[in-house]
Amino acid sequence: MTDTGGPTSIKAFEERLLEVSENLPKRLRQCADYVAANKDRIAVSTVAEMAEGAGVQPSAFMRFCQILGFSGFSEMQKLFRDSFVGGWPDYSTRLHHLREKAEGSPTALLAEFVEAGRTSLEGLLKTIDPQMLEMAVETLAKAQMIHIIGMRRSFPVASYMAYALEKMNVPAMLHSAVGKLENHHAIRPGDVLLAITFSPYSAETIDLVEQVSGRGIPVVAVTDTIVSPLRKFNALTLSVSEVDFGAFRSLSATLCLAITLSVAVGTARQDN
Numbered sequence: 439m440t441d442t443g444g445p446t447s448i449k450a451f452e453e454r455l456l457e458v459s460e461n462l463p464k465r466l467r468q469c470a471d472y473v474a475a476n477k478d479r480i481a482v483s484t485v486a487e488m489a490e491g492a493g494v495q496p497s498a499f500m501r502f503c504q505i506l507g508f509s510g511f512s513e514m515q516k517l518f519r520d521s522f523v524g525g526w527p528d529y530s531t532r533l534h535h536l537r538e539k540a541e542g543s544p545t546a547l548l549a550e551f552v553e554a555g556r557t558s559l560e561g562l563l564k565t566i567d568p569q570m571l572e573m574a575v576e577t578l579a580k581a582q583m584i585h586i587i588g589m590r591r592s593f594p595v596a597s598y599m600a601y602a603l604e605k606m607n608v609p610a611m612l613h614s615a616v617g618k619l620e621n622h623h624a625i626r627p628g629d630v631l632l633a634i635t636f637s638p639y640s641a642e643t644i645d646l647v648e649q650v651s652g653r654g655i656p657v658v659a660v661t662d663t664i665v666s667p668l669r670k671f672n673a674l675t676l677s678v679s680e681v682d683f684g685a686f687r688s689l690s691a692t693l694c695l696a697i698t699l700s701v702a703v704g705t706a707r708q709d710n
Contacts, residue, residue, distance in 0.1 A: 444507035444514070448477075451517060452664045454506050459665040462505070468492045469502035474663030475637045478681060481518040485511040554681040555690035562691040565677040574658045574674045575699065579706035581630035581656075587613040587643050588634035595634050595660070595689060595696050602697065606704030613646065625650055632699075634660040634692075636680075639667055647671050660695060 445451040459470040472492035473480065479488065488511070489499040500510055508514040578584055584603060588596030596612060603610035611624065625631060631650045635643040644667050651657050651671040659666075659673035662680070669675055678695055680687045 456664050465494045465498045466502050469499050474665045555688050557681045558691040561679050565679050575702040577656050578703045582628040584610040584630055585625050586632045587646055589640035589642055592634040595692050599696050599700050602700035608704055631657045636662045
Protein backbone atom coordinates (compact mmCIF):
# COMPACT_ATOMS: atom_id res chain seq x y z
CA MET A 439 0.00 0.00 0.00
CA THR A 440 1.05 3.60 -0.57
CA ASP A 441 1.12 6.31 2.04
CA THR A 442 -2.31 7.73 1.12
CA GLY A 443 -3.75 6.47 4.39
CA GLY A 444 -6.02 3.88 2.81
CA PRO A 445 -7.08 0.73 4.71
CA THR A 446 -4.43 -1.98 4.74
CA SER A 447 -6.68 -4.95 5.56
CA ILE A 448 -10.19 -6.09 4.66
CA LYS A 449 -11.31 -5.51 8.25
CA ALA A 450 -9.95 -1.96 8.18
CA PHE A 451 -11.66 -1.45 4.83
CA GLU A 452 -15.01 -2.53 6.30
CA GLU A 453 -14.57 -0.27 9.31
CA ARG A 454 -13.74 2.69 7.09
CA LEU A 455 -16.70 1.98 4.80
CA LEU A 456 -19.05 1.86 7.76
CA GLU A 457 -17.56 5.07 9.15
CA VAL A 458 -18.08 7.17 6.02
CA SER A 459 -21.26 5.69 4.54
CA GLU A 460 -23.82 7.51 6.68
CA ASN A 461 -22.78 11.02 5.62
CA LEU A 462 -22.20 10.49 1.90
CA PRO A 463 -24.23 12.33 -0.76
CA LYS A 464 -26.64 10.24 -2.84
CA ARG A 465 -24.29 9.17 -5.66
CA LEU A 466 -21.44 8.26 -3.35
CA ARG A 467 -23.85 6.44 -1.04
CA GLN A 468 -24.84 4.35 -4.06
CA CYS A 469 -21.17 3.45 -4.42
CA ALA A 470 -20.94 2.48 -0.75
CA ASP A 471 -24.06 0.32 -0.90
CA TYR A 472 -22.92 -1.43 -4.07
CA VAL A 473 -19.41 -2.09 -2.78
CA ALA A 474 -20.72 -3.38 0.55
CA ALA A 475 -23.03 -5.82 -1.24
CA ASN A 476 -20.51 -6.84 -3.91
CA LYS A 477 -17.07 -7.00 -2.32
CA ASP A 478 -16.52 -10.22 -4.23
CA ARG A 479 -16.39 -8.21 -7.47
CA ILE A 480 -13.76 -5.64 -6.54
CA ALA A 481 -10.79 -7.89 -7.31
CA VAL A 482 -12.03 -8.89 -10.77
CA SER A 483 -13.88 -5.84 -12.11
CA THR A 484 -12.84 -2.61 -13.83
CA VAL A 485 -13.73 0.77 -12.39
CA ALA A 486 -16.22 1.19 -15.26
CA GLU A 487 -17.96 -2.07 -14.31
CA MET A 488 -18.11 -1.13 -10.64
CA ALA A 489 -19.46 2.32 -11.52
CA GLU A 490 -22.08 0.81 -13.81
CA GLY A 491 -23.16 -1.58 -11.07
CA ALA A 492 -23.52 1.31 -8.63
CA GLY A 493 -25.39 3.40 -11.21
CA VAL A 494 -22.86 6.26 -11.20
CA GLN A 495 -20.21 7.72 -13.48
CA PRO A 496 -16.65 6.30 -13.18
CA SER A 497 -15.47 9.70 -11.93
CA ALA A 498 -17.91 9.45 -9.00
CA PHE A 499 -16.68 5.96 -8.18
CA MET A 500 -13.08 7.19 -8.26
CA ARG A 501 -14.06 9.97 -5.86
CA PHE A 502 -15.60 7.35 -3.58
CA CYS A 503 -12.33 5.38 -3.55
CA GLN A 504 -10.46 8.53 -2.56
CA ILE A 505 -12.88 9.22 0.29
CA LEU A 506 -12.04 5.76 1.62
CA GLY A 507 -8.38 6.81 1.65
CA PHE A 508 -7.12 5.22 -1.55
CA SER A 509 -5.33 7.04 -4.36
CA GLY A 510 -7.85 5.51 -6.75
CA PHE A 511 -9.63 2.31 -7.72
CA SER A 512 -6.44 0.42 -8.59
CA GLU A 513 -5.13 0.74 -5.05
CA MET A 514 -8.42 -0.42 -3.57
CA GLN A 515 -8.50 -3.35 -5.99
CA LYS A 516 -4.93 -4.30 -5.06
CA LEU A 517 -5.97 -4.67 -1.42
CA PHE A 518 -8.61 -7.24 -2.37
CA ARG A 519 -6.41 -9.05 -4.88
CA ASP A 520 -3.61 -9.37 -2.34
CA SER A 521 -6.01 -10.57 0.34
CA PHE A 522 -7.63 -13.25 -1.76
CA VAL A 523 -4.74 -14.29 -4.00
CA GLY A 524 -5.09 -17.83 -5.30
CA GLY A 525 -8.64 -18.38 -4.19
CA TRP A 526 -10.79 -15.62 -5.66
CA PRO A 527 -13.77 -16.85 -7.71
CA ASP A 528 -13.81 -14.85 -10.95
CA TYR A 529 -17.59 -14.75 -11.25
CA SER A 530 -17.80 -11.59 -13.35
CA THR A 531 -15.59 -13.11 -16.04
CA ARG A 532 -17.33 -16.48 -16.05
CA LEU A 533 -20.80 -14.96 -16.20
CA HIS A 534 -19.72 -12.68 -19.04
CA HIS A 535 -18.43 -15.66 -21.02
CA LEU A 536 -21.61 -17.61 -20.30
CA ARG A 537 -23.75 -14.84 -21.80
CA GLU A 538 -21.43 -14.42 -24.78
CA LYS A 539 -21.64 -18.10 -25.64
CA ALA A 540 -25.41 -18.24 -25.03
CA GLU A 541 -24.90 -21.19 -22.70
CA GLY A 542 -28.04 -20.44 -20.73
CA SER A 543 -29.33 -24.01 -20.93
CA PRO A 544 -30.96 -25.51 -17.83
CA THR A 545 -27.88 -27.65 -17.24
CA ALA A 546 -25.52 -24.67 -17.51
CA LEU A 547 -27.74 -22.64 -15.18
CA LEU A 548 -27.81 -25.48 -12.68
CA ALA A 549 -24.02 -25.67 -12.71
CA GLU A 550 -23.70 -21.92 -12.13
CA PHE A 551 -26.22 -21.85 -9.29
CA VAL A 552 -24.58 -24.86 -7.64
CA GLU A 553 -21.19 -23.16 -7.87
CA ALA A 554 -22.58 -19.89 -6.51
CA GLY A 555 -24.22 -21.77 -3.64
CA ARG A 556 -21.06 -23.69 -2.84
CA THR A 557 -18.97 -20.54 -2.70
CA SER A 558 -21.59 -18.78 -0.56
CA LEU A 559 -21.58 -21.68 1.91
CA GLU A 560 -17.79 -21.65 2.16
CA GLY A 561 -17.85 -17.90 2.69
CA LEU A 562 -20.33 -18.24 5.55
CA LEU A 563 -17.60 -19.57 7.83
CA LYS A 564 -15.62 -16.38 7.17
CA THR A 565 -18.45 -13.88 7.67
CA ILE A 566 -19.94 -15.35 10.84
CA ASP A 567 -18.36 -14.25 14.12
CA PRO A 568 -18.39 -17.37 16.35
CA GLN A 569 -18.79 -15.32 19.51
CA MET A 570 -21.70 -13.38 18.00
CA LEU A 571 -23.31 -16.65 16.93
CA GLU A 572 -23.05 -18.02 20.49
CA MET A 573 -24.58 -14.83 21.89
CA ALA A 574 -27.41 -14.89 19.35
CA VAL A 575 -28.30 -18.50 20.18
CA GLU A 576 -28.17 -17.80 23.92
CA THR A 577 -30.42 -14.75 23.53
CA LEU A 578 -32.96 -16.58 21.37
CA ALA A 579 -32.98 -19.64 23.61
CA LYS A 580 -33.90 -17.54 26.66
CA ALA A 581 -36.77 -15.74 24.93
CA GLN A 582 -40.34 -16.31 26.06
CA MET A 583 -41.37 -15.83 22.43
CA ILE A 584 -39.24 -15.44 19.30
CA HIS A 585 -40.78 -12.98 16.86
CA ILE A 586 -39.52 -13.43 13.29
CA ILE A 587 -39.74 -10.94 10.44
CA GLY A 588 -38.40 -11.18 6.89
CA MET A 589 -39.98 -9.65 3.80
CA ARG A 590 -39.64 -10.33 0.07
CA ARG A 591 -36.45 -12.37 -0.56
CA SER A 592 -36.05 -12.91 3.19
CA PHE A 593 -39.54 -14.32 3.67
CA PRO A 594 -38.64 -17.94 2.78
CA VAL A 595 -35.95 -17.85 5.47
CA ALA A 596 -38.26 -16.31 8.07
CA SER A 597 -41.08 -18.75 7.37
CA TYR A 598 -38.71 -21.73 7.42
CA MET A 599 -37.36 -20.70 10.83
CA ALA A 600 -40.88 -20.28 12.20
CA TYR A 601 -41.69 -23.79 10.94
CA ALA A 602 -38.49 -25.35 12.31
CA LEU A 603 -38.83 -23.74 15.74
CA GLU A 604 -42.47 -24.79 16.00
CA LYS A 605 -41.47 -28.39 15.26
CA MET A 606 -39.02 -28.21 18.18
CA ASN A 607 -41.69 -26.76 20.49
CA VAL A 608 -39.99 -23.36 20.63
CA PRO A 609 -42.55 -20.52 20.90
CA ALA A 610 -42.21 -18.47 17.71
CA MET A 611 -44.40 -15.99 15.82
CA LEU A 612 -43.98 -15.04 12.16
CA HIS A 613 -44.68 -11.40 11.31
CA SER A 614 -45.69 -11.30 7.64
CA ALA A 615 -47.60 -7.99 7.33
CA VAL A 616 -50.34 -9.80 5.40
CA GLY A 617 -53.21 -7.39 4.81
CA LYS A 618 -51.03 -4.58 6.21
CA LEU A 619 -51.78 -5.90 9.69
CA GLU A 620 -49.20 -4.89 12.28
CA ASN A 621 -48.41 -7.19 15.17
CA HIS A 622 -45.74 -5.19 16.96
CA HIS A 623 -47.92 -4.89 20.05
CA ALA A 624 -47.61 -8.67 20.44
CA ILE A 625 -43.91 -8.26 21.21
CA ARG A 626 -43.58 -8.11 24.99
CA PRO A 627 -40.73 -7.75 27.50
CA GLY A 628 -38.91 -11.09 27.70
CA ASP A 629 -39.37 -11.70 23.97
CA VAL A 630 -36.73 -11.41 21.23
CA LEU A 631 -37.07 -10.15 17.65
CA LEU A 632 -35.24 -12.04 14.90
CA ALA A 633 -35.02 -9.73 11.87
CA ILE A 634 -33.84 -10.85 8.44
CA THR A 635 -33.22 -8.39 5.61
CA PHE A 636 -30.79 -7.89 2.75
CA SER A 637 -30.02 -5.06 0.36
CA PRO A 638 -32.30 -3.43 -0.76
CA TYR A 639 -33.49 -3.47 2.84
CA SER A 640 -37.14 -3.90 3.78
CA ALA A 641 -38.57 -0.71 5.26
CA GLU A 642 -41.11 -2.76 7.24
CA THR A 643 -38.35 -4.81 8.84
CA ILE A 644 -36.24 -1.78 9.69
CA ASP A 645 -39.24 0.05 11.16
CA LEU A 646 -40.13 -2.90 13.40
CA VAL A 647 -36.53 -3.26 14.57
CA GLU A 648 -36.42 0.45 15.41
CA GLN A 649 -39.67 0.27 17.39
CA VAL A 650 -38.67 -2.86 19.29
CA SER A 651 -35.10 -1.82 20.08
CA GLY A 652 -36.43 1.50 21.34
CA ARG A 653 -38.42 -0.45 23.91
CA GLY A 654 -35.30 -2.27 25.10
CA ILE A 655 -36.25 -5.63 23.59
CA PRO A 656 -33.28 -7.64 22.23
CA VAL A 657 -32.87 -7.97 18.47
CA VAL A 658 -30.97 -10.64 16.55
CA ALA A 659 -30.32 -9.57 12.97
CA VAL A 660 -29.42 -11.67 9.94
CA THR A 661 -28.24 -9.31 7.22
CA ASP A 662 -25.60 -8.85 4.56
CA THR A 663 -23.46 -5.77 4.28
CA ILE A 664 -21.53 -3.83 6.87
CA VAL A 665 -23.60 -0.75 6.01
CA SER A 666 -26.88 -2.53 6.76
CA PRO A 667 -29.19 -0.15 8.70
CA LEU A 668 -29.88 -2.93 11.22
CA ARG A 669 -26.42 -2.38 12.69
CA LYS A 670 -27.53 0.98 14.09
CA PHE A 671 -29.92 -0.58 16.60
CA ASN A 672 -27.46 -2.51 18.81
CA ALA A 673 -28.63 -5.79 17.32
CA LEU A 674 -26.67 -9.01 17.62
CA THR A 675 -25.73 -9.11 13.95
CA LEU A 676 -24.95 -12.23 11.91
CA SER A 677 -23.51 -11.41 8.48
CA VAL A 678 -24.26 -13.50 5.40
CA SER A 679 -22.89 -12.88 1.92
CA GLU A 680 -24.48 -14.67 -1.03
CA VAL A 681 -22.66 -14.94 -4.36
CA ASP A 682 -25.11 -14.02 -7.10
CA PHE A 683 -25.61 -15.40 -10.60
CA GLY A 684 -26.49 -12.52 -12.89
CA ALA A 685 -29.34 -10.65 -11.25
CA PHE A 686 -30.33 -13.62 -9.10
CA ARG A 687 -29.00 -14.18 -5.61
CA SER A 688 -29.74 -17.50 -3.94
CA LEU A 689 -30.34 -18.23 -0.26
CA SER A 690 -27.94 -21.15 0.14
CA ALA A 691 -25.79 -19.68 2.93
CA THR A 692 -28.71 -17.88 4.57
CA LEU A 693 -30.78 -21.05 4.85
CA CYS A 694 -27.75 -22.88 6.23
CA LEU A 695 -27.46 -20.23 8.94
CA ALA A 696 -31.21 -20.44 9.54
CA ILE A 697 -31.19 -24.17 10.21
CA THR A 698 -28.08 -23.76 12.38
CA LEU A 699 -29.81 -21.15 14.52
CA SER A 700 -33.03 -23.16 14.72
CA VAL A 701 -31.39 -26.41 15.80
CA ALA A 702 -28.98 -24.68 18.19
CA VAL A 703 -31.83 -22.78 19.86
CA GLY A 704 -34.01 -25.90 20.08
CA THR A 705 -31.15 -27.90 21.58
CA ALA A 706 -30.28 -25.18 24.08
CA ARG A 707 -33.89 -24.97 25.31
CA GLN A 708 -34.04 -28.74 25.79
CA ASP A 709 -30.78 -28.66 27.75
CA ASN A 710 -32.17 -25.94 30.00
